[in-house]
Amino acid sequence: MADAPKKLNHAPDPRYPQPVLGNPASSLMESGVGNCYPGLEFDLRQLDVRFFPGLTFEFLGIEPSGPDGTQGVHLVNAEVESDPIFARSELWLDALKKQLNGAAGAALGSGTWYLHSIEQHGRRIDLYDFNVFQNATLMTPYEGETCWWVIRGIEADADLTIALTQRDPTGQPTGNPVVLQGRRRRFLDEDGVFPDVYRAGELTASMCSPWTHDFRDCACQYWASNHPDVVLGPVVGPVGEAGTSQDDAAQGVTFLDWLRRRGPWRDVSAPATLEQARPDDYDPFEINLRWEELSFVLQGVETESKPDTLPMAGLRQSYPTTAKAIEDLETDLAPREFTLAMSYLYALFSLRAPDEPTAEEQRQWPSLVEDLRAVRQFILSVALSEMTHMRWVNQILWTLSASGHYPPGRRYQPVVRPLPEAMRTGATSLRPASLEVLQQFVDIERPANQLDREYAGLVDHLRETPGEFPDGLYELAVRIDSDGLQHFQKFRDAAAILSRYHLKPELFLRQMILAGPGDGSVARALQLLAGIVAATHDGYRAEAADDMPGAEASLLRARAAMRDFQAEAEALARLGIGIPFFAAWPGDA
Amino acid sequence: MSDPQKPCACSTAADQPCAPWCGRPPGQGRVVGLYFDPPMAIARVGSSPEPMDAYDWTFDKNPHRGVQTKIRATRSLQLESGRGDGHWPHRLVIKEPGEIAFKDARGRIRPVAPFFELWARVQDDDGSILAVPVTRAFLEARKASLRDLVFTVDAANRKAQSRTKLASCAAVAHVVFAGDSFKRHSLDAISPRSYGEVPLVRPDAPLPLGHVQTFLPNGEGWSCHTRLDQVRLRFTPGSGATFGPPDATTAMASPRPPGDFEPALTEYGRNHAMTRPENRILTPGTAWSGFNFRTGNTPKWPTPQDSYDGSREGAGGSWGTIDNTCDLIIQAALTIDGRVLRAKARSFAGPPDFAPDRRPMYSIRDELDDRELPPPEPHPETTPEEILDLFRRIFETASLVNLDQRRSWALAGNAGILGAAGPDEPDWDHGLSPRLGPKTMRADDAPYAELTPDYTPGQDDTRVSTSGPNDRLPYTQVVQQVHARMAESMVLREFLARRPDRVRRIVRPPFARVADLPARVGVQKPAAVPVGKWDKPESEGGTPRRASPDDPPRYRDPRNVMDITYDMRMPPFMRHSMGVPLSITRRHYDLLMAYLDKLETDKSWRDAALVAEGGPHHG
Structure with a gap:
């Protein structure tokens, strides 16, 4: 393996404009906001x-x-x-x-x-x-x-x-x-300067007086790129584990209102309306003397200086050949993403919906409804993300196929199926979202664990193999890899939220039993699932063949079926029936 | 001309090619013009005496964070006393990249103080024109000196003047100095006045708008990439402090949310100092103190009108405060052979860029390009990259937006404009598409809403999202998740190719050009704007299709009330100039639409995704 990449297989880096020697990028016109009511810089x-x-x-x-x-x-x-x-x-x-x-x-x-x-x-x-x-x-x-x-x-x-x-x-x-x-007058002369007719002071004459007035007080809020609305708060939970760091932007998970009054008290999370945010924000006039307390923000996290960047450590040996990488994507990574998506969905359906707690339960446990809503949102978000990853693994495969990287005689075939062991052991792969199961999900997604290492290997291969891969492949692999950290955080938080009910798990769990493959009550759900898989399969195949209208039609069909499936699965779950997702592949087991 | 391949004096630039002028005799060629680089630069306020170090934008490829823009320290220019005692004159020395600190040890923000390099355009005997740095040697070779180089800087803060319409409320500084005057030239501003007028800023208590400075030439360790002997001017902005008359001491702040005019609760607001005692130097009793945008109940400019301290409390009178920001014109004049050559630059003192690695999706550069450049033509080598960069910037901006807050605010505004019984009435916008009430971004907002309802099943059709410490701004989470994907080249290109009609529908069009507007809203038909959609590839003789009634509109009309209401089209619920819904620029919009057309109809554009850097691979 080379010590340093000879050539990166990625899309050309953005052509960022370069400031002259000594100037920071924030002096560039590209760093200023171009919509004005009345504007930020001028x-x-x-x-x-x-x-x-x-x-x-x-x-x-x-x-x-x-x-x-x-x-x-x-x-x-x-x-x-x-x-x-x-x-x-x-x-x-x-x-x-x-x-x-x-x-x-x-x-x-x-x-x-x-x-x-x-x-x-x-x-x-x-x-x-x-x-x-x-x-x-x-x-x-x-x-x-x-x-x-x-x-x-x-x-x-x-x-x-x-x-x-x-x-x-x-x-x-x-x-x-x-x-x-x-x-109409031309607004820039041949040297790129506003003409002399605009006297000094004219371009800022209509700005707020003082500038801090609008910086705090504008109803439209300001441009988030220079004046953030929400930022990520300090790190909570495990810090310093392999592959993570307290300085890592992805660690922070709590949205904070950036304009909140700084003080010794703990920060509260950002609210959903201006009215709710108002009491904790700096006041008019107060901002005039305290604006330098506002934090700078890098990668969405408040900081006062540029954090060190994490080394791009190879967590797994790179693939020896592209053929080996393709084999791994087809037989392991794509099915693994599919399996995880199904497992997470099963766990999601095992959770009570926010409308299920009784009045008495809500009285005794005031945050139960909100906690259920939050945890369901987290798990759904990760499940959808895993399905997106499965799509991206397929996209990597069909791109490799189209660019001639498949072994001779082989070409792309859609991979929309679970891992063989999941098909064999469906009962253990599909489990309700108990605290123990959520902890297992945390461990699966933990940085530097198996899943992360798998993608790190792909990233390494794309990075270190002399350039012959299509544009963007490397970035896509990086994106899948980096998403894993967010999955880890969401499961970690879901487990933490529900842990307060550890003595009464029935408060958050439905009494859901996994149905047998032949159970008539789940026949329609399995049929819908098969339809989703078939439509997705067709969509990927069409897309790989550059049949975009065909791909779009199939994928819209898949999405519609997913909505029906979700409704059916929720209805069954309320009856205590869990869908044996992997029963749709009986012949493969 | 110098031979770029020829070794020159640059010993420090082994990995970079020499500049075209490097090694060239300083007296070669005839000077035909001067210019500054950059021609315009943003300065940013901060009260620290240590200016911000240099950094640029670069591309982070760390697998744990995903690919995204980050800032990278670059070589800064540091002042070094020419006398060794810390005082002027100063020369510039290179400070190698280190950690970027935004505040100093005392927590003060470090100001952005841009340098402006002076360059000459020189014509050789063969007619070619080359840019060369202006240095002492360059001047001496033309029988001139640094003393013959005259700098004039005009800086002004006209904020109070623009409201009162009185020049005596402006603060104007004017300095002139020679190129060998290396001291700091303070931009101490005063109010111009004629007899009988009372100046807001008196000569005995000027407003400090910052300072400008040039530097001793430094020839040590010379390279054509650093050129420390080049003439440079630096503008250091004012501290960003607020100044006022003696009575601008403390005031009760409105407890109402931003933009809310109702003064009824003012008495319950908190009391705050608005200026430091040492900054209460403005003249009391001028037209600026007590100025009120409500006076006379007459329309006024500039807008928004409640844009000064005091406008939202009580009767709305101004406290007479201004800040020490400004915009300025820098001019260098050099007389050679009896002819005066001039270079001009501008700078603007703005607020700090608090998220410097997040770029605006609609920048000042975008706005200027939109006004000045001709309509864009799609090109297979540049358009994909330009559109990708646009979507990356969209993600960078979107990643810091509180979309839940934007949505609730915008929907309340819609209800006010269109006369809804109440902003939270769930179905007040029945029959409208896209939806403008609480059902926006929900399932009933199809076909505009697609993913968001699926991603936020716990949300009801409410204007204010259900958000707590745990479920954390659901719409904000979705926008971050979705746009992070769109910042990936393969995902973006595939999405645009597969779903062009989705993009055409979901992206809010910009406002029209004059020629595209109907003469009267709702009476005449608008001009038929070519949609650019080709019946077949241009290379095969295809022609652009004209708009049909089924096509989504390609522009908005500022006179049409439905075009100034907020819906979920992208970018959702954000504000444009003059307080209407934001769109991308016309140039970006036209380029995006043209790119969609190409991707949809021309396989060669789609195949571009499959071409490796070294060309197609046939393994």
Whole structure:
């Protein structure tokens, strides 16, 4: 095995923009947020204040008392001299200069003017709404926000006609319009800088004052990429086990409200509404002096510095050949994912639903309903994830087949079946979600245990074999491998939540008995399961053959069958009947 | 021109090719222009005297974390006193990458203080133009010196001015210095005024907007990749503190949620200091103190209007506070052969980037590209990568969004706009698709909702999700789980190829170009926007199909109320400019749609997934 990878078999790394020597990436325009109300770094809407050369506008928005007829795009100034663009000699600018220095400009020099319409490529948009009455048509100016979006849709380098009018006290346009022909200003010069017409301070003039006001107080919240909504809290549970670290982002599992007031008290988890979050967040004004207490966040976890990265340790010997890797994917990993998904689903159906506890049980155990909802959500999430992994293992296989990596004479065949031993020992693979079983699930998914090692071997093989694999294969293997840690965390938390009921497991467990393969009550469920498997099989085969419509039809069929199956399985479970999932493969055992 | 293969003075760049200008005589060629690199840069506030070290974005492939963007320390530039006593003039030295610390030992945030490199465009006798760094040697070879290089920096904070419409409420700094003045030039701002006007910021108590500095040339250990003899200017922003008049001391904070105007409960809010005593230096009694966006009940700009301290408490009067952020214009002027050459750059002092390894999916660069660049054409070599990067950025943003909170907020807004009896009425939006009420993202929201109901079976059709310490923001979990997958190249490409109609439906279109809008909403028909869907590959003579009534709309109309309500189309429940639902940019949208069309109709685009780096393998 090579000491270092000779060539990584992965999609090309993203072409991240590079800052100049000495600058952090957070100085790049790519690090700033581009939607502005009013923005974080600066307000790009300010560019449109001067969208038309020679003119300056403002986008008057309605305040709480409502419209008064002056809302819309108000002309602040019309002047050629203060706009450096007219120093350039271009035909359209020369013509516009003549208009502004002539009668049109003179008219705009007095009175109050509003942008009435814009026209480009023959399409004229009036910046008014119309209300038709029996004896009148009333024009209501759109407010500044609406007009701004229309103006934002003007194309550069295309002829543009605008008309301005004055208004009567009710907001109706009056008098003769002033019509100007020109173009929208280009907002970057040839060196990539905003033109000189935007004076220092203009691009930030509309930002909040002080900046901390909006940082805390904006109802839209801010851009999560620079101002997170939720972050992961500190690590709880086992730390430092093989393959994990306290610095590892994936360890944290509790969502915290990032804007919460820092203090000596324990952090509470992030709530689902702004109203619920409000009492624990920094107050207005308070933020002005305490914003530096806010935490930096890396990989979703609060930190004050860049954590060390984990070594990419090979936890298992890489495959000697690609053929061996393919064999392992077909006979072990794909069936293992399928088996785990079924086992987890069986455990899920063995748990009581949140509507099952009696009133008396809820009185005695106030968190029981929430605990059941949470644990069922965790286990379902892992089961669905395992099914996704089975799909991805198949995708890796058909990609290897299509790219010529299969042994001579062989090609991809869908793998949608359980492990042979699961078929033989269905009774022991399918067990209710007792605390003992949940602990076994924790152990299965524990980092560095068997499943993790299996994928680490695949990752190593793809990484270390000189490059001949299709783009993205390596990343996909990494994704499957890294998901395992989240499965581990979810089962660990499910076990911890239910452990408080260890003396009364009947509070969370249904009295579910695994039915025999020939039990008539599960016949429909098994039929649905067989349908799911067949449709999934067909879907993978079609996809491998590049028949995307066929694949889509099959997979939608599989998904619909899954919903029916889930409903059937829940109904049976409420009757205490567990489905013998693996009975659908009697002949293979 | 220098031979790129030829060894040059760079002894430290064995693994990197030399710059095209490396080894070239400094006097060669005629100077035709100057420019700064970067032309525009974001500075970020922090009160620490130690600026933030350098880092870049890189791709983490650790199997335990999954592939994702992370930050990586790179070489920083550190100041070293030229006199050895810690004071100016300073030269720059390389600080090798180490741990990235965002705060100093006292917990103060380290500011981002960007460097701007000065470059010249030089034309050789053969007509070719090359960029070369401006250095002392470069200037001397042209009979000029650093002293002949004049820097002018204009910085301003016009936040109060933009509300009061009075220049006397602006804070403006203007400094001019020569290239051999290596001291710190403070950007101490004052308010401009004419006779009779009261300045918000007085000359005897200026507002500190930061400082700019240039550096002694450093020729030690020279390499064309570091160029420490190149002329550089650094802007260090202000601390980010709040300043106010003497009465801006303490105030009762509204206990209401953000965006809530009702002042009724203000008296029950907590009392907080809003400025430090030493920052109460602004003039009391100006138009900014007591400014009120409600005055006169007239429409106003800028919006949102409640964007100053004091707007949400009591009657809404301003406390007269401003901060020491700014945006600035940097200019370098050099006279050579009687001709003045100028370079310009801009910088903007913004808040810290608190999640620096999570990139915006809609960045400033995206917005500028959307405004300035022509419509994109799909290309097999670049489009897959560009779309993948977009989805990676979507994941990076989505991974920190509280989708449960966004959803409950947006649905309440919808109910207000459309006159629902109450935001929690379960079926107030009956008949609408996509749903706008509590059934959004639930089974009744089909065909928009697919996975989310399956992944959240414990949720009912409620506006506020059921979330406790254990089940932890169910919608937030789903968005993270789903978008983590979409950040994988194979998963994404397969999904787009297999489910193009799903993507066409679920991605919220951007607002239209002027030419695509109907003249009157609901009266004229909108322009027929080509959907780009090809009947067969372009190489086989295919033609793009025109839109049919069955196609999902390819744009939104800002005048149409249904286009400014929030539904679950992607990105869900997030806010765009001017407070309407967010979409990706028009450029990204058009490129994504074109890519879907290619994947759907052209096998060669789908086969790209199966081509190894070294070409197809036939084993």
